[in-house]
Every structure is written in structure tokens, then in C-alpha cells.
Amino acid sequence: SGIAMNALVPEVSRWVWTAIAVLVTTLLNLWGVRAAARVGFAVLAMEIVVLLVFVVSAVVVLVRDGAQRGWLTPLTGDAAFSMAAVLGAVSVAVLSYLGFDAIASFAEEVTGGSQKVARAVLFCLVLAGSLFIVQTYLAALLEPMSSAELAADPAAQGSAFYDAVDASVGTWLHDLVAVSKAIGAAFAALAGQAAAGRLVFAMARERRLPHLLAKVDPKSGVPRLAILGAAIVTLVAAVWAARRDDGLDHLVSVVDIGALTAFVLLHASVVGWFVVRRMSGPPVWWKHVLFPVVGAGVLVAVIVEATTSAQVVGVCWLAVGLVVLAVQGAGGRGMERHR
Secondary structure (H helix, E strand, O other): OHHHHHHHOOOOOHHHHHHHHHHHHHHHHHHOHHHHHHHHHHHHHHHHHHHHHHHHHHHHHHHHHOOOOOOOHHHHOOOOOOHHHHHHHHHHHHHHOOOHHHHHHHHHHOOOHHHHHHHHHHHHHHHHHHHHHHHHHHHHHHOOOOHHHHHOOHHHHOOHHHHHHHHHOOHHHHHHHHHHHHHHHHHHHHHHHHHHHHHHHHHHHOOOOOHHHHOOOOOOOOOHHHHHHHHHHHHHHHHHHHOOOOHHHHHHHHHHHHHHHHHHHHHHHHHHHHHHOOEOEOOOHHHHHHHHHHHHHHHHHHHHOOOHHHHHHHHHHHHHHHHHHHHHHHHHHHHHHHO
16 A cells, blocks of 8 residues: 555655554454444455456556567566576465455454355455456566566565556556555455454453453444554554565565464365364365475475575464463463372
8 A cells, every 4th residue: 555655655665654544444353343344345446447447457458568578477477487586476466366264363353154254254255366367467468577576676576567558558548557556455454454454352251361452342243442553563564564675575574484384384274174074074185185295395395495584473473372372281281290
């Protein structure tokens, strides 16, 4: 949001716009789930309209003027193939797919059971992936700078999409996309912040975190302290990144590394639940072993190629979690012996 609004109003610093976005999304989350959902749906509809305008405009420009590079270049790259480069890019690009799993954190607040939640998760993943591919493919064809030029200029990477739209289509679409992206990114964070708040709430309810964070507002049903805690962490990290030229890459990698690590553990838990503990009868090997192991292997490869700062943050968070788990486990065993 900060980058998009700064591209539109460069007189105001990116970190100021970023702080405003965090403040607005926090207030909406404190207002309540239904209010946030209504606003989020309206913003999503607006984003889809703007995306359609961009797609049509990009196709018209490509048909009229041609592409800046070969039609397959966005898929094959404009340099020698490098698996390390692909995996490193995935560690950043995965941010555009994150959020589909946040739906699961609202399982207690929906009707229809777990199957309905699972279908919603898969639908959002497929839809978001399809829209991401179309948008980035067209933008890559319009981008005047090569990948090497962008790699050498971190400050230009964040605004590359808007610059490409401005140069190829016009300022009107640049401004429209910037406003849409600013609002859309803020309200994407709205859902993420709400999911993080409910995760903190659930962990506090299970005594994995201070029980104070499990308190719920009697009127709105919102875990206010949990959401405020998530908002503070978001504000500090986002403002720090917004004040650096290469902050976007670092922030995205740090955010993604947490999600990727969690997904690795999720794949491992599938094997542990269905194969080791056999909680649902005999395991189906291709579904309960092959897919989770292959998926975890791909995720580990992506994590290895992520930025060093992201890896350090990920290891630190994992270490803190393991220490807390060990302390709580020892405390639980001590209580059992005392009884």
C-alpha cells in the first residue's frame, strides 16, 4: 500500500502511507468480522474490475504495438536458466498466493462444517493463482526494463509494475492501478491480520500464550487484545521495510519464510497423523506419504534459496517456538506428577 500510494503521491513518504494502512485495517478488524467482511468484499469487487481494465488495456497495447520481449520470455526468462534463481524468486512470489489458508482460521465462525471450509480454501488458491499468472505475464511483456536492470536497481523493483503501466498504457491507468493496489493490499492485510489475531486468540485459549490474549469483546465477539498484538508487530515490520529501498524484498521474504516453514511442518504433520499415529485407519500411501514428502521437499528447497535475513528470522522464530513448547511440555508433566 505504501509503495502504491507513494507512486501516486510521491510527496508523502512510503512509511507514512504504510502506517495509515495498518491503522485503518486494525480499526476495521476491531469493528467486527461482519463489517470487515463487507468492506473486504467491496474492495475485492473493485480490484477485479480494475484487473479486467488492465487486462483489456494490456492486450490492446500488445496487439497494437507489440511486446517488449518475446512472448515466452516471461515463462522462460531472458537469461540462462538457473534453478537457484527460480527458487529464490518463488520465495518472494509466493506472497501473492498466501492468504488462502487464512480461511481455515474462521472455521469456528462459519456454517457447513470442515468440508465447506476446505472447498473454499482450494477455490481461493486456484482463483488467486490464475489471476496472478495472467496479471504477471502481461505485465512482464509490457515491462521496458530487463530482469538484470531491475535486479541492479532495488528501488525500481517495487514500482516496476506501475512504471510499466504508465509507459505502455498511460498515466490514467497508472493512477487507477496504484489506488486499487493501495486499497487492495491494505485490505488483503485486513484478512491476514484478522487471521493472525484469531490464531493468537486460539493459542492463548489453549494456554500456549498468555491467557489475557484470549479475552473476547462481548459486543463484537472480536479478540481485541490479540488483534492489537498482531497489529503492533505488523506496524513495526511494515514501517521498517517501507523506510528501506530494498525493504520490500526483505519484508516479503521474511513473511513468506514463516508461511513456508509452517507449510513444511503441516506436510510433516500429515505423515505423522495418518502414517505414524494412524488416526484414520490404514494410510493411503500416495496421498498420505508421497504428496506430503514431495511438497515438503519443494518447500525446503525454496527456503534454502530465500534471503539470509529471512532464513535467520525463520530459524529464530522456530527456535522460540520449540523452546516455548518444551517449557510448556515440562510444566505440564510437572503438574501431572504433582497431582
